[in-house]
Amino acid sequence: MAADLFESLAIEMPPIGPGVEALAPGALLLRGFAASVARELLADLRRVVDRAPFRRMSTPGGLRMSVAMTNCGELGWVSDRRGYRYDPADPDSGLRWPPMPDSFAELARRAAGHAGFAGFAPDACLVNRYAPGARLSLHQDRDERDFGWPIVSVSLGLPAIFQFGGARRSDKARRVPLQHGDVVVWGGPARLKHHGVLALADGEHPLTGRSRVNLTFRKAG
Numbered sequence: 001m002a003a004d005l006f007e008s009l010a011i012e013m014p015p016i017g018p019g020v021e022a023l024a025p026g027a028l029l030l031r032g033f034a035a036s037v038a039r040e041l042l043a044d045l046r047r048v049v050d051r052a053p054f055r056r057m058s059t060p061g062g063l064r065m066s067v068a069m070t071n072c073g074e075l076g077w078v079s080d081r082r083g084y085r086y087d088p089a090d091p092d093s094g095l096r097w098p099p100m101p102d103s104f105a106e107l108a109r110r111a112a113g114h115a116g117f118a119g120f121a122p123d124a125c126l127v128n129r130y131a132p133g134a135r136l137s138l139h140q141d142r143d144e145r146d147f148g149w150p151i152v153s154v155s156l157g158l159p160a161i162f163q164f165g166g167a168r169r170s171d172k173a174r175r176v177p178l179q180h181g182d183v184v185v186w187g188g189p190a191r192l193k194h195h196g197v198l199a200l201a202d203g204e205h206p207l208t209g210r211s212r213v214n215l216t217f218r219k220a221g
């Protein structure tokens with residue numbers, strides 16, 4: 001019922017303000033929302049990565065992912081032969097994940113509020129780093145405890161094509177180009193939709209070099 005209402009509203013709605021686009025019911029693209037804080041985010045990320053370096057995890061099926069990942073915050077997303085889960089410790093070091101920098105948490109809170117999710121306080125930030133050719137195949141994000149909270153996704157560095165599909169993995173996916181500084185807030189009826197990232201095209205970005213960095217903020221626990 002609430003989902004139907006949201007759906008009909010979002011479909012009728014033209015862009016909700018300058019730089020705001022509805023990608024699908026429940027998924028809002030805030031163009032350039034993070035651009036003014038990107039340098040600060042990347043400087044803070046350097047300190048996170050010093051303590052918890054990027055690594056390529058394995059899927060439960062034993063394939064090595066092309067995207068390199070790390071985490072900050074109380075919980076970190078990990079994948080290995082045992083499955084996918086959130087873990088308070090970095091399995092590579094046995095230590096807790098580095099704390100989430102204030103610049104990260106504040107941006108995520110502001111972006112979620114802008115999209116109608118007041119009070120978003122993420123406890124997990126998954127950091128994805130794509131080199132040219134790296135990709136993320138269609139998946140759902142469903143390892144979090146409460147799907148009532150959205151995911152806030154921040155794109156930095158090289159552009160990428162985000163795939164946005166349906167409830168089933170085989171549903172046709174639309175392609176959405178994401179640029180440096182773009183933020184997607186993804187919740188409500190979009191929360192369990194399949195999505196992925198096409199193979200990154202080569203390029204050079206002044207702040208990230210030959211890579212794209214994506215921060216996804218979640219309330220996981």
Ligand code: MD6
Pocket residue numbers: 128136141151152153162184186195196197214216
């Ligand atoms: C990425 N993002 O953009 C991967 N998941 O690098 C995701 O998998 C994602 O952007 C859920 C919600 C938003 C996302």
Ligand code: FE
Pocket residue numbers: 139140141195
């Ligand atoms: Fe995802």
